[in-house]
Amino acid sequence: MILPIVAYGDPILKKVAQDIKKGHAGLKTLIADMHETMYNAKGVGLAAPQIGHSIRLFVVDASPFADDEDEEMDKKEIAFLKTFKKVFINAHITEEWGEEWKFNEGCLSIPKIREDILRLPEIEIEYLDEEFKKHTETFTGMAARIIQHEFDHIEGKLFTDLISPLRKRMIKGKLVDISKGKIKTDYKMRFPK
Secondary structure (H helix, E strand, C coil): CCCCEECCCCHHHHCCCECCCCCCCCHHHHHHHHHHHHHHCCCCEEEHHHHCCCECEEEEECHHHHHCCCCCCCHHHHHHHHCCEEEEEEEEEEEEECCCEEEEEEECCEEEEEEEEEECCEEEEEEECCCCCEEEEEEEHHHHHHHHHHHHHHCCCCHHHHCCHHHHHHHHHHHHHHHCCCCCCCCCEECCC
């Protein structure tokens, strides 16, 4: 089922999400709905708070990036992104390293706004998969960036929290419009009351 995506301004997007216990009611259906919602909105990641659930869950599918002709990505990274589809439960980034790099990010909860965001290129993350099997993995490049963006959501952060105060003042009117529902999207949204 395609769910409405929570818009900027909703308090749930600023809350630190809670861990999920094994046997969480309706989890398999929720994960399937999140994938369907993400694909419908043409996203590459979606966190549970973005659909109104304050739990530590996010899904990613980076295959759309593999279709882009990006001169910064080598063939190995493109091949990896083609198959990079994962579910992250109770994730915690344990380490980040490398030299910060800039990329123009957007967010399904903040439609039609994109900003250059600096992130470190390598991460180590501990998480559970949908079968509650524990993993500790290292990701680099675009995969790391997608994970960092979605991880921020379960930590109550948005990419707009990472831009300069001046830049944030410059887009304040657009953010207010989004929070009031004064925006048209190709996907369902839920706006703050």
